[in-house]
Amino acid sequence: MSEQQRSALTPEGRGEHLARLRATTAENPLDVLVVGGGVNGAGAAFDAATRGLSVGLVESHDWASGTSSRSSKLMHGGLRYLQMLDFKLVAEALRERDLLLEHTAPHLVKPIKFVFPFFKKVIDRGFIGSGVMLYDVMQSVGRKRAVPFHRHLLHDKMLEVFPALDGDKAVGALEYYDAQMDDARFVMMLVRSAAQLDASVANYTTVVDYLHEGERVVGARVRDEESGEEFDVRARHVILAGGVWTQDQQELAGADGGLEVLASKGIHVTVARDRIPAVPDTGIITQTEKSVLFIIPWDEYWVIGTTDTPWTEDPRHVGATSDDIDYVLEHANAVLKNDLTREDVIGVYSGLRPLLQPVKKGSDKGSTKVSREHTVMQVEPGLSAIAGGKYTTYRVMAEDVVDFAIKDTEPGRPSLTRSVPVIGAQGYAALVRDKSEISRRLGADEIRVDRLLFRYGSLLTDVLALIDEDPSLATPLEHAPRYLRAEVVYAARAEGARHLADVLERRTRLDYETRDRGVAAADEVAALLAPELGWDETAVRAEVEAYRGYIEARLAGEATASDAEAASRIAAAAEVPGRG
Structure with missing residues (x-):
């Protein structure tokens, strides 16, 4: 083998x-x-x-x-931690980001450009500029840079790069680079x-x-x-x-x-790409009173977040409230020229950061x-x-x-993960060079091939082999044309998917990439999974009904005003049949 x-x-x-x-x-x-x-x-x-x-x-x-499937999908140094004087953490994160980009996971991690707008011409340009300068210098010490150096943008250039910014509020900006990935x-x-x-x-x-x-x-x-x-x-x-x-x-x-451990909730919303015009692969970062707000380009939509609030409910049932969604939209609208509304929201996801708790219980320190x-x-x-x-x-x-x-039993066995790539990295560069041949083979445009390469790296050859065996698998999903039918089959055959929700939420991201949260695609995806996982008609029906009920519960949670109410709604429906 x-x-x-x-x-x-x-x-x-x-x-x-x-x-x-x-x-x-x-x-x-x-x-x-x-x-x-x-x-x-x-x-x-x-x-x-x-x-x-x-x-x-x-x-x-x-x-x-x-x-680990509900993050901002960034591999970044954590610019905000410089404000906390957490230089060791930032330097370590930048070093690891560059290792991923250049060697261990170039197929899963890619550079992304951010614009950091200024609202106070002198103060912001001096304060934020010095912080990003330090951020860039920390990336350059003792190694070759993996991403370009930052640059300052005057008002007109800022609007050329990110025309959706509110030029009446933002007086200029700074442009710098980090990296993004699909966390799940x-x-x-x-x-x-x-x-x-x-x-x-x-x-x-x-x-x-x-x-x-x-x-x-x-x-x-x-x-x-x-x-x-x-x-x-x-x-x-x-x-x-x-x-x-x-x-x-x-x-x-x-x-x-x-x-x-202290649980801190972070939520994100997604909106259609055409709602926020910008130069490709360029996002926004700005600071809020509680956290950092990112507006991140991702495929055909934007990921906008996040929040940072203590969560005291059952961690299995974390969910966004109506106030959480409004908070994110409000702070996005504070920097955008045209306001986003609840009708613009395609999807919502939320997760819990596990933060170490250095203070005694009962302290009122926030997360x-x-x-x-x-x-x-x-x-x-x-x-x-x-x-x-x-x-x-x-x-x-x-x-x-x-x-x-x-340390006491095997002290002579050092870690090799600095040099051993994550699976899919070896042979990835050659596939990138052969993009046009893959496009011809699939009858697909370069955008689809880029998506596939970013999901699979060199393992894309395995997905293509499925299509060679059954050309019908090259057909996009009817209600989720961003994905091929082959990807669903591959999720079951090679990626450990056991349930419908595993595919709709983590092997693909339909729960926040489509307005119906993947419900319309559920029947087709379940039908493709059934022969792979040995499901009969009863099992297929149970999987689809469980997923639909789970999405209904999440949507009900998003209409509530408190964490307790949101958790209660989500607890009422299991994501997977038979699991509470």
Whole structure:
């Protein structure tokens, strides 16, 4: 079996991965078991696998189904953290961003240009200009730049670059570069990268207890949510990468202490691309009283966000309120010439940032004051946890937590993720050079081919092979023509999709790319998944009805005025049949 074949998260392969986890014993444990399939958990599994360790990775839902699929979709240094004097975090993030752009994930991460408007000619140009100058200098120390240097824009040039800005308010701007990615696909590719190196990975596999020998954690008892079977997975080291669920898992392990995590809600809305005229691949960044507002170009629409507010409800049921949506639109309209309205909103998504809590309970400090730097600690002997940090620094976080977990038993196994690319990177440049041939082969324009390359990298050859076998798969989805039918089949055959929502929300992004949140495409997508996943008519109907009910619940939440009301509406409908 080739390495690329080993990486495929097939329906049959999931059973094989579970069998390998089930086969562990006290005499033959895994070296590392990672709990949590977000970016930190997937990154830790990939890191450990590059060291030649035997690795398991389990996730109770789908890969990246929590925070890691609901970000601003940026790989960036975090310009706002310079204001907090968090120079170490910014420098680290910039270094990691450039590594992704130039070597480890050029197929998944691409440069993006931002315009930062000035509203006070002298003060803003001096203050913001000096901050971005420092940001750029930090990118240039000791290495070649991965993106262009910033430049100042006078009023007329600013409007030429971003004509949708309100020229009566903005007196000038600064233009600088960062990078963007598809967060959910990035995590799935990390999981596949770990599987390619023989890690045993299983989504929809829940930790129901932690195994102990004396005071030491020696593994976990897990439940396969597809079959209901429970079994023990033995491991020398367990790494908890639970994000906002960290404290729940620490309590499940019976730990007396551990990391304290604050959940902060961030929401984004999407609007059609033609509502905000601009030069291609150019976005806006501006500061609000609570957070930073991004207006980010993405395919045929804009992603606008975010908020930063404490969330105290069940993290499984996070959702946007009507006030959240109005807040984002209000702050976007503060810089745009033509106001956006609720009718312009195509979709909404929301997630929870897992921030370390350095202050005592009961403090009134807001989540925006909490550091984004990460911490690794031993929760119990044999159980290490990681939390905090930011998406861009996932690789450093993964390296740190694996180093910490194995420091006493495997000190001579360094991380290789600085040099080992994420799957899909090798051969990507050659495919980019062959874009015109791919366009001819598909009968598609360059825009569609660019989309496919950004989703799959060199793995696009696997998708094209499906089309060679069945040319009908080259047909776009009827109600989502941005995607080919082949992409749905590939999601089931190679990307670990187990349910309709996995495809509509994470393998594609129809839940916020279409006004109906993917509901119109649900029947066609379910029909394509059915033979791949062994669904009969009853199962197909259950998947479609569950998704429609879930979207209705989310929309109901978006009409409420409080987090408690939004969570209550969302809790009423499960995304996946049979899951609460």
